[in-house]
Amino acid sequence: MIPRTSYIQLIFLLLGALVLLFIVAPLAGMFLSTTPAQVFETAREAEVRDSIWLTIYTSLAGTLFFSVAAIPLAYLLARKQFPLKRIVTGIIDLPVVIPHSAAGIALLGFVSRDSVLGQMGSAVGLNFVGHPAGIAIAMAFVSIPYLINAARDGFSGVPVRLEKAARTLGASPQRVFFTISLPLAWRNIVSGLILMFARGMSEFGAVIVVAYHPMITPVLIYERFGAFGLKYARPVSVLFILISLALFIGLRWMAKEKKGGSEVAR
């Protein structure tokens, strides 16, 4: 017997299809109005290649640098109860909800030469404004909630009794963290790292305020659109989307392959 589909399911299906179309149509339109030759031509431009490379490595550097502190923070949030925990959780989500241009303005004040951080940077010959280090900070600022939240979910899913068992087997708290908690939460952490990296790469608003130059690809796309129009902005957009997709599909595939037998029984 064929199961009957109710009207409500049909309506949901229709609405869902509309949402999918809403996402796919503009992208498909852009891809269809760009020829492979145009994309190839764009890929040969040094300015484009440099900007894509800059975008990838600044986002990667920001992700890795901040993960050193973000992952332990996620562990604390998952395991400990402390006063004002809800406020701390709210603060972590703040970069997601504030306008990113405003975040850029805030960051500019934080890293400019007059600031403490700026002066510390100047002391070692580093000026964050207009520098890849400043770009990495801006990218990390807007994308770090994704890593913290994913890692916190991962640590929450690790049964506390496994950590307790490790302690009774003579392990110090540090050894428990590195041999039990971290490996068992690793899938979520990698997922968070990939999300943070991806979100960092696509950031425009905060980065453009802190560093118009050197130009990351989202800024380059904006500049080409402003200076030459839609036609000239399309090929670099398509190229950047293709590279981003290839990168994230590859990373996700690698994470899945590495997972192996480390599935946590929950």
Add this chain to the structure above:
Amino acid sequence: MLELRKISKRFADFSLKEVSFTVERGDYFILLGESGAGKSMVLETIAGLVAPDSGSIFLDKKDVTTEKIQDRKAGLVFQDHAVFPHMTVGENIAYSLHGLKLTKEEKKEKVRAIAIELGIGDLLLRMPGTLSGGELQRVALGRTLIQQPQILLLDEPLSSLDTRLKGDLRRLLRSIHRKGQTILHVTHDYEEALSLGTHIAVIDKGTIIQSGTPSEVFHHPGSEFVAHFIGIRNFFAVSLVTENQITFAYTFNKIPVRIVTEAKEGDGFILIRGEDILLSAVPVETSATNNFPGTVVEIVPNSGGVDVTIDAGIELQARITRESLEKLGLKAGGTCWVHFKATAVKYIPR
């Protein structure tokens, strides 16, 4: 060997109250109590996972109350094994060997030896997700025993196993104990306690209410809770009164039960085994001096026959065969007579 002195710990909805007991070297000590009685909490306190609010814990005459968890010589096996799911069986067993001055080969040999002893020598390369409950329990045991703990703490180790595996693991635990391992085992199953324990302590609502050898606890239950908990249903608080040289135990609702005792008048408990109670459909003349009419409340089958609960002013439980049940035609709600001899009533003074 292990001594708990007045350990107290308050939680939001539960507390341990001045828990004290001593486990001697070579004991198989059972802590018996219902779910939520505080048994696991006592084990976690000994292992150092929970810090007591007051009291002290001595292990081999050394005060370990504030000792770091990893420095205590108490090995805890969790109720649900808590085997690390991302490590092989071999890696799990070898976990506690980290930091010891042993070569890789020596560690491998130690792991192999203990795995063979526990009957899991062929599982060393397997991942825990592929093992049965019984195998996981053995991995958890091996992982703890390899540290050579002064005391092995077992939290309901048989509760998640089926009957056949329970038998296997009981034999294994007995053999571990015979080799000289001191064990503190918590359970809610009094049969498990009888079958394994050399000493038993009964815990209820965070307090130890009785302790002693299995025979002391089971033959002289110190309270109604202990008696009910260990399966003795006909257990009543009474006042002993002698009238015309005949001794009666009056229950709380003044039902007089004839008993034979040399005890003086006063308060105590009486205990009647279900097997010693006779039932009849009509009043009959027997040597029993306790004869009461009653109403059948409930008939529950058990492995040997049926338990019939009769309300005869006090609720009595008789254990009879299925044949007798059919012969008497007893049904819930029906009436019958209850008979038991005065000599079948055991009196325990308070």
